[in-house]
Amino acid sequence: MIARRLGGLALPRRLGGMGSVVTAAPLLIPLAIAVTFVVTAAFVLVAGADPIQAYYRFLVEPLTSRFTLLEVLVTATPLLFTGAAVAIAFRAGYFNIGAEGQLLAGAIAAAGIGMVVGGLPAVLALPLMIAGGALAGALWALVPAVLRVRFRIDEVVTTLLLNPVAALVVSALLNGPWRDPQTGFPESPRIAESAVFPALLGRSRLHIGFVLALVVIAVAWFVLTRTPTGLRLRAVGSSPRAAAFAGLDVNGTLLRAALVSGAIAGVAGVSEVGGIQYRLTGGLSPGFGYTGIVVATLGGLTMPGVGLAALLLGDLRVGAGTAGRALGIPSQLGEIVQATLLLVTIGALALLAVRARRGSRDESATADTVSPGGPAGVQDAPLA
Amino acid sequence: MTFLLDVLTATLRNATPLAFGTVGETYSERAGVLNLGIEGTMYAGAFFGFATAYWTGYLELGLLAAVVVGLLAGGLMGLLTVTLGANQHVSGLGLTLFLIGVSEFVNRLAFGAGQRLRKIEPYPVIDPLGLGGLTSQYALTYVAFLLVVPLAWWILMRTRFGLALRAVGENPEAADAAGINVFRTRYAALMIGGALMGLGGAFFTLAALGTFTLDIIAGRGWVCVALVIFGRWGIWRAVAGALLFSFVYSLQLRLRILPGWEGVPFELLLALPYLVVIVALALSGRNVAYPGAYLKPYRRA
Secondary structure (H helix, E strand, O other): OHHHHHHOOOOOOOOOOHHHHHHHHHHHHHHHHHHHHHHHHHHHHHOOOOHHHHHHHHHHHHHOOHHHHHHHHHHHHHHHHHHHHHHHHHHOOOOOOOHHHHHHHHHHHHHHHHOOOOOOOHHHHHHHHHHHHHHHHHHHHHHHHHHHHHHOOOHHHHHHHHHHHHHHHHHHHHHOOOOOOOOOOOOOOOOOHHHOOOEOOOOOOOEHHHHHHHHHHHHHHHHHHHOHHHHHHHHHHHOHHHHHHOOOOHHHHHHHHHHHHHHHHHHHHHHHHHHHHOOOOOOOOOOHHHHHHHHHHHOOOOHHHHHHHHHHHHHHHHHHHHHHHHHOOOOOHHHHHHHHHHHHHHHHHHHHHHHHHHHHHHHOOOHHHOOOOOOHHHHOHHHO | OHHHHHHHHHHHHHHHHHHHHHHHHHHHHHOOOOOOOHHHHHHHHHHHHHHHHHHHOOHHHHHHHHHHHHHHHHHHHHHHHHHOOOOHHHHHHHHHHHHHHHHHHHHHHHHOOOOOOOOOOOOOEEOOOOOOHHHOEEHHHHHHHHHHHHHHHHHHHHOHHHHHHHHHHHOHHHHHHOOOOHHHHHHHHHHHHHHHHHHHHHHHHHHHOOOOOOOOOOOHHHHHHHHHHHOOOOHHHHHHHHHHHHHHHHHHHHHHOOOOOOOOOHHHHHOHHHHHHHHHHHHHHHHOOOOOOOOOOOOOO
């Protein structure tokens, strides 16, 4: 059984037992989109627009012009980072809900470094900023990870609670020492020119952060699927008990996954500061960290899936902003669609998991039917 | 002295939505469901409560709307986590994103993007004892502390239903064997909890502010989640935590406007309750007694 779990593309059973349903995932996404369409069409109708036309404008139209297409990539950039960050942690069975706070920690570090590296050339300034942001994100993820590993304290609540703390730190900095002395606005001064992420193409906001995000996704894919490290991580995520039984270092794996996840989320903050805002602002992240959970879940916790889901949500967000105005539909429809897609997907996954469990029970009435869920800190007591 | 009295008066007022929220979250969690939909449920309660009062002219209908929205939100959470057995964290966060999205969508559709603030005449401050100061509070504050909190405690700890609720959260298999309907009980806990969260949100629009603004809940739902754990799933302890948090919050609001306090980073003071919860969890370490079936969906074998 261990061999089966280690060999297969098993996902953490705690995510409603996604492990057994990976084969159904390709079918699941179109299905989730269809159900989401039906549910959200009601909101479009309430707004007095035609759903088909609205969806054309939301999903297809952004892809038809150069400007909006590039904007889709710009919007997808932070989601690629946060989606990858969340997916890596979830794959290890570590429920990092704190990507938002880790992103903000990375943004703080990026702005702090970016404001003082005016004397350095970009080849030094940019790596310094990225490393600083990654470190800050990892540090922000450190305490919940240690608490989980050492004391088995549920990481969901601790990572979640550090999000508002990070937002408050940003706000304290912007109302205090970092308030822009020239404008007096609660924004930090602009970062140095050498700390600005270079643009990829003329007349577009697309910056090298997008390329960096693709590199992160590619590396994460390689490590997860093609290396012993990835195998260990997946093994720990799909069955910590079995992994411990097989002699794997469960706690170490969890800790490393949590810190890498935090670091990637931190780089998302660097990318937004260096590529979009050029300063620390209060409105830096409209919930990119939380949306990362949507991206990771929609992507089935796989890196290609995360890439596609980030692009889909980027498309949706751009479409909601531009086309929404033309049809008189509030752009918040984008958020409704996103949330509905998430709820429908996890509902469908849970349903499939039930069926899969029933199926496996027919073969052998073993402990495989133990209910999933529950923080390992509480449930997996023998793992100390 | 007046300063302290001011702060204490504000403490009770500011703790009101937290009291509703923590009691609601306690009910959900004692039944075995971590409801991270609380932030969105409070948000939707605030918005739909306001919108209904604005359109009908009756504040009571606003309260009713907030309760209905909360019941629906709790029911949806039940559908996801109880019936389907989906992951509770992701379901709750998704629910929060969904409800905030829906509230802002309808807000935009109904009230436009205009800068003009739509106001209603909110519930007045009452002073049944005529003492002024501490006793001049909103009726909802009285309801929260004199009715909802004690009643919720009594129901949870002293009635058959409360016993059933705690049983399905501690050991659903045993509860099921004892003839308790696990699914129905969890739905009831989630819906009662949701209704209370909705009321907590409506307090902002129907009493404290008289209007709806974006980001009106501003993370108070997460504060409630923290307080419930801080209170170790006990209603009185959680409400005591709410009062403590509210005291610090009210104190910094007052200090902020005093001369000589301009440079103090009050945000860090506001971050305290979150940090205190994390420290408290760290200190109690392995001894944190989560409800036995916390985060576990139940299926009949």
